[in-house]
Amino acid sequence: MANPALVPERSCGGSRGDGELTLDGSVPIVEITGLWTKYGRTVVHQDLNLEIRQGEILSIVGGSGTGKTTLLRQMLGLETPARGCVRVFGEDISEIDATQLQQLRNHWGMLFQQGALYSALTVLENIAQPMRELHALPEDLIVDAVLLKMNMVGLGPEHANKMPSDLSGGMVKRVALARALALEPKLLFLDEPTAGLDPDLSEAFVSLIKSLHRELGLTVVMVTHDLDTLFALSTRIAVLAEKHVIALGTLEEVLQVDHPFVHEFFLGDRGRRALEALNEKNPQEQ
Numbered sequence: 262m263a264n265p266a267l268v269p270e271r272s273c274g275g276s277r278g279d280g281e282l283t284l285d286g287s288v289p290i291v292e293i294t295g296l297w298t299k300y301g302r303t304v305v306h307q308d309l310n311l312e313i314r315q316g317e318i319l320s321i322v323g324g325s326g327t328g329k330t331t332l333l334r335q336m337l338g339l340e341t342p343a344r345g346c347v348r349v350f351g352e353d354i355s356e357i358d359a360t361q362l363q364q365l366r367n368h369w370g371m372l373f374q375q376g377a378l379y380s381a382l383t384v385l386e387n388i389a390q391p392m393r394e395l396h397a398l399p400e401d402l403i404v405d406a407v408l409l410k411m412n413m414v415g416l417g418p419e420h421a422n423k424m425p426s427d428l429s430g431g432m433v434k435r436v437a438l439a440r441a442l443a444l445e446p447k448l449l450f451l452d453e454p455t456a457g458l459d460p461d462l463s464e465a466f467v468s469l470i471k472s473l474h475r476e477l478g479l480t481v482v483m484v485t486h487d488l489d490t491l492f493a494l495s496t497r498i499a500v501l502a503e504k505h506v507i508a509l510g511t512l513e514e515v516l517q518v519d520h521p522f523v524h525e526f527f528l529g530d531r532g533r534r535a536l537e538a539l540n541e542k543n544p545q546e547q
């Protein structure tokens with residue numbers, strides 16, 4: 262392993278622009294260069310590079326404990342790079358102040374693995390929460406906007422006053438997605454979006470994400486173990502192994518990479534079955 266002491270200190274080498282958020286696609290939505298993440302003596306990412314372009318659905322895959330969720334947390338500004346640089350919308354995420362970070366957060370949505378709804382709040386209150394935190398919208402507008410978001414994710418108004426404990430797993434995901442979309446983000450982060458859903462619900466949720474991606478022009482960054490979800494949604498795939506990105510490209514491109522994880526994950530029994538299912542669904546694209 263390289264000696265961390267010899268790696269340059271963390272730095273983005275200055276701002277991309279004039280301090281304004283760059284939301285016009287002229288710079289990558291996310292740009293990670295030379296990233297090191299460390300917990301004590303444990304190195305999770307070592308000289309990791311990744312660029313996420315506007316409008317794509319970029320999926321991050323890798324073995325258990327390879328640092329996929331931690332990489333998402335770096336993009337969300339919830340971790341600090343030991344070295345290297347993470348830019349989101351052109352901004353160095355660990356250099357900006359709290360107000361600027363909050364401003365950035367208003368332009369992305371995050372769907373956590375378990376949905377992470379507030380158990381003491383109704384569906385309506387959960388989805389309204391990011392809007393209320395803005396302190397800029399009148400209450401009647403918030404209620405209208407929440408109902409609109411619920412409709413967007415296929416939830417009727419009759420569910421507005423339900424508590425999270427009254428919801429099925431699929432509905433929890435939809436509410437969490439509506440909350441992630443509350444502020445009309447440009448960028449959506451999904452951590453294992455179909456985990457815990459049965460195959461039918463999973464397929465329905467994938468279709469929902471696909472249509473929202475198309476209709477809202479979102480850029481999506483997703484971590485998933487589920488091959489069907491991965492194949493159905495990804496425009497590009499980043500493979501994490503050995504503490505960095507060892508393959509990045511379309512499914513076809515990644516399949517060409519000669520690495521044990523790629524062989525095992527994509528070309529093992531599960532991978533082959535999912536690829537066959539994909540080929541049956543989209544024969545013309547193969």
Ligand SMILES: Nc1ncnc2c1ncn2[C@@H]1O[C@H](COP(=O)(O)OP(=O)(O)OP(=O)(O)O)[C@@H](O)[C@H]1O
Pocket residue numbers: 300305323324325326327328329330331332
């Ligand atoms: N706050 C923390 N403190 C110490 N170690 C941590 C912390 N967060 C994550 N790690 C370690 O970092 C490594 C990467 O964790 P991470 O959760 O990012 O992996 P992952 O690829 O998402 O794993 P999985 O697929 O199992 O969810 C693991 O070894 C984990 O134990």
